[in-house]
Amino acid sequence: MLRVEPEILANYVAAGQVKLAFSHVLDHGDASQVAHHTAECAGAQSPLAFWQMHDLLFERQDQLWNADPATMVQFATELGLDGTALAACLADPAIVEKVERINQARQALGIRARPSFTVNDQLVQGGLAYPTFVKLLDELLTK
Amino acid sequence: MDNRVTILLTLLLFTACARGNQAPAVTAPNEPAPTVAQAQATALPTVETTVVLTEVTAIALPSPAEDWVNTVNVEGDYYIRGNPDAPILLTDYSDFL
Numbered sequence: 531m532l533r534v535e536p537e538i539l540a541n542y543v544a545a546g547q548v549k550l551a552f553s554h555v556l557d558h559g560d561a562s563q564v565a566h567h568t569a570e571c572a573g574a575q576s577p578l579a580f581w582q583m584h585d586l587l588f589e590r591q592d593q594l595w596n597a598d599p600a601t602m603v604q605f606a607t608e609l610g611l612d613g614t615a616l617a618a619c620l621a622d623p624a625i626v627e628k629v630e631r632i633n634q635a636r637q638a639l640g641i642r643a644r645p646s647f648t649v650n651d652q653l654v655q656g657g658l659a660y661p662t663f664v665k666l667l668d669e670l671l672t673k
Numbered sequence: 674m675d676n677r678v679t680i681l682l683t684l685l686l687f688t689a690c691a692r693g694n695q696a697p698a699v700t701a702p703n704e705p706a707p708t709v710a711q712a713q714a715t716a717l718p719t720v721e722t723t724v725v726l727t728e729v730t731a732i733a734l735p736s737p738a739e740d741w742v743n744t745v746n747v748e749g750d751y752y753i754r755g756n757p758d759a760p761i762l763l764t765d766y767s768d769f770l
Contacts, residue, residue: 538763539742546741549755551748551764558770565769573752577745580752587769594770632750636766646766670761 534660542667552584554632555644558595564620565594566629568602571619575611582609 535550542548552569556562565587573580586605587594593601599620606616619625639648643655649666658666741756753762 535765542761543755543759544742546739546756547759548761548763549741549753549757549759551751551753551762553751553764553766555766555768557768561770562768569769577747577752578743581745581754584769591770628750641766644767648762648764648766650762667761667763 533657534663537660538663538667541664547671548667552581553636554629555636555641556629556633557644561595561597563626563629564597564599564602567620567625568605568616570625570629571602571616571622572606572609572611574619574625575615579609579611583611 538548538550543550554566554569556566569580569583569587572583583605586609590605599617602620603613603617607613639653641653641655645657647654647658650670652666654666739756741759742754744755744757746753746757748757751764
């Protein structure tokens with residue numbers, strides 16, 4: 531998704547034709563959990579901040595393997611968020627439960643491949659090139 | 674606000690007109706230069722006014738198109754980015770790593 535997301539944002543989301551959701555996939559233990567909890571905690575401060583943090587986490591992907599809460603607080607500060615509140619949020623059981631609930635919902639759908647997408651109710655497993663997305667989205671828009 | 678602006682514009686117009694009516698200082702070659710007393714006698718009165726504008730007029734601009742890329746709504750457990758009425762929901766299942 532990351533590869534084609536900028537084009538989808540520019541050509542479909544900006545036009546009001548497509549809306550995006552992000553579903554947590556916890557495949558890498560503690561490193562995954564810290565990153566996904568951070569996105570949720572950013573969202574707790576502002577819904578737009580969830581997506582800003584989402585973008586930043588993908589951008590800093592190489593720093594996530596050994597990331598600790600201090601690194602996440604630094605990311606939050608870069609986005610103008612409240613670092614102290616984010617640090618406290620990372621330990622919030624409600625956030626941990628929410629991320630786990632979303633991850634389990636994904637497993638219940640039988641989604642194993644990464645990345646995977648649903649376009650409305652249609653499941654697409656594996657990465658797609660942008661032209662393939664265009665074909666898929668345009669077909670749905672003309673129905 | 675409107676009255677003060679009107680007063681300001683009137684005063685500025687008056688001052689500008691008064692200055693505009695002043696004939697350029699042309700001295701005939703053989704005439705003596707006017708004395709200070711003559712200059713003072715012919716000088717037009719000036720008006721000095723200070724108007725402090727303390728209000729800002731809100732200008733109604735045409736509303737821009739919706740910024741759907743930066744529009745996020747919460748639906749259940751999810752932060753949904755884009756037009757909430759968009760016909761297509763694209764959900765990305767990914768790890769950040």
